[in-house]
Amino acid sequence: MLVIDGSHLEGGGQIVRSAVALSALTGTPVRIERIRGGRQQPGLRPQHLAAIAAVAAACNAGVTGCTTGSRELEFTPGRISPCEISIDVGTAGSIPLVIQAWLPVAIRSGGVITLSGGTEVERSPSIDYFTNVLVPFLEMHGARISVDIIRRGYYPRGGGVVRVDAEPSVLNQLSPDCHRPGGDRGIRSCSTGLPAHVAERQARAAASRLFQCMGLEFPVTLDAGPGPGTGSSCTVWRGWMGGTGLGRRGYPAESVGEDAALALVREWEGDGLVDSYMADQLLIYLGMAGGAYTSHTFTLHARTMCWLLAQFGIHILISEEEIVRFERAAGA
Secondary structure, eight states: OOEEEETTTTTTHHHHHHHHHHHHTTTEEEEESTTTTSSSSOSHHHHHHHHHHHHHHHOEEEEEEOSSTTTOOEEEOOOOOOEEEEEEEOOOBHHHHHHHHHHEEEEEHHHEEEEEEEOTTTTTTOOIIIIIHHHHHHTTOEEEEEEEEEEEOOOOTTTTTEEEEEOOOOOOOBBTOOOOOOTOOOOOOEEEEOHHHHHHHHHHHHHHHHHHHOOOOOOEEEEEEEESOOOOEEEEETTBBBEEEEOOOOOOOHHHHHHHHHHHHHHHHHSSSBOHHHHTTTHHHHHHHOOEEEHHHHHHHHHHHHHHHHHHHHEEEESSSSSEEEEETTTO
């Protein structure tokens, strides 16, 4: 059984989510120790339990230690097979982070997951980033994924619902030259339980800042309506890069839109094929499919993923020059 130090480098939930996914994909039983040792509240939280349960269902795994607060987990994968599951993350736990663990496994044999929780959560990709940046990239490399955002859920109430359907497919090698059409960009501004003008103001501010910085007009989609709580978000994207702003009480809608726009501008000015967040999210797919891609920064999350992949015998070559190139080593 492979032993993983859950406190290494980033020392957070990323190690847990990715370790169980890699365990399923490689057929390697794992024990994760010192889980989230780098956090103020170490141990498993509800969001991590949901991710473990999702991967376990996709590969018929045996699991011990999957309880709130546990600092050690054993995960013994079985055969990956298609299944349809529903999981409530609990409160506003991040739906996209649960999908992040489940999707690489589900792509192999197919599967459907319906998740309840938070669709836009701090320190997590928004569901619109997932849908408009990550999913199209994977689809251009052979994946077949559909996403249905049934209801949005914001902190602290959660209550969002998302359904993801992954058809069985084989990913092609990731390409460092996989550019999207130049017009493939957009703004999606959303709110629940708030006046419709909140989403409109967010979108106007984002569009204005993006035009000022990039000289381009971005198509706008608004999504405002009722929900289990109140909240707002704005996600923008261009090519394989994105940015998100989150609303909060007392924070102007215009600032939410500007936050999203400036986050994208910073990534775009950094150069490379994908943004710094995609760079670490794609590493598990790079490890499985091979190939290469580039970004502008080798983040701590990416370093952690490279270390974790190496524990499973999958080595990623990193070239840090003007831009950072990620490439799976031959024979890895």
